[in-house]
């Protein structure tokens with residue numbers, strides 16, 4: 001916060017940040033070893049929307065829910081959008097899925113077999129058709145494509161195939177639609193991943209045009225990677241499309257955002273504030289799976305963690321920081337940042353919530369709401385949604 005920035009300005013900025021929660025986080029999930037089913041988990045996409053509406057009701061800042069196709073395939077997407085709107089939500093990014101089919105064993109859009117590539121591209125185009133019906137702006141692309149062994153396939157040819165597929169999809173986008181290309185260091189491919197890092201994603205986006213942006217999944221980096229540097233660079237280049245927020249201790253753990261490293265989340269949010277990310281159409285999405293904890297309150301907690309990091313970032317005294325940086329006062333500059341990080345922003349956020357007509361204590365309010373007990377009682381029978389359905 002600059003000397004002249006009022007508390008009201010910080011509060012106002014906080015209300016402009018909205019988050020998208022992932023439909024799949026409400027369903028059952030697990031590891032390669034075990035999916036632990038939980039009582040009350042949604043059976044349908046509409047029930048996932050119901051749960052997302054609870055998160056929004058208790059936080060006031062999560063008015064969108066992202067879909068994953070085919071996990072959220074329905075007969076009538078317009079009707080689904082209407083159902084969401086009745087609950088105060090909109091349908092957010094459409095996440096494509098070209099990673100759960102036997103045909104994709106050797107890759108999807110980079111597969112050496114043109115027939116498999118055609119099938120993958122057809123799915124991506126279907127996702128854009130769905131966006132037309134849901135009114136979604138963003139198509140999120142993540143490819144599990146890669147190779148396990150040196151020599152398995154031609155690294156350069158795979159990039160060419162990727163570029164061709166991306167071009168087809170990009171050309172199909174409507175005027176107000178965007179494609180967000182997600183990178184991931186490794187997994188499931190172990191030797192070479194076709195989109196392993198922000199540089200590769202950025203190079204493809206640059207070649208495609210302004211509708212193509214990079215999405216930063218915070219879990220998809222090597223330990224020690226300076227993610228805020230990537231964020232600053234992409235914002236500077238006008239190519240940061242959004243975030244998949246989550247936390248990681250080791251790899252792509254998909255834990256609650258801010259759980260493992262709240263300081264990193266603050267540093268990222270500081271670069272978002274610094275780079276004008278609130279006005280640059282950055283999509284703040286969560287991409288998490290709650291395997292052992294209750295899902296809805298875990299998502300509420302994640303939203304609160306992102307909000308707390310944002311509030312602290314907004315509180316950085318920009319003038320004092322710039323002054324210390326100008327004079328090369330290393331310790332003073334660091335202190336300005338740490339002062340903001342060390343601020344207890346919970347009272348400020350409680351005020352923001354009260355102003356929005358939301359209970360200042362979202363976790364407590366959810367516990368008291370009786371929603372958890374009601375879904376456990378009512379959602380009996382049928383097939384629970386899960387990672388893959």
Ligand code: PSV
Nearest residue numbers: 024095142182217244252287
């Ligand atoms: C891949 O690890 C990823 O981050 C992509 O965003 C997928 O769509 C999502 O996870 C599935 O949970």
Ligand code: MN
Nearest residue numbers: 182217244287
């Ligand atoms: Mn992701």
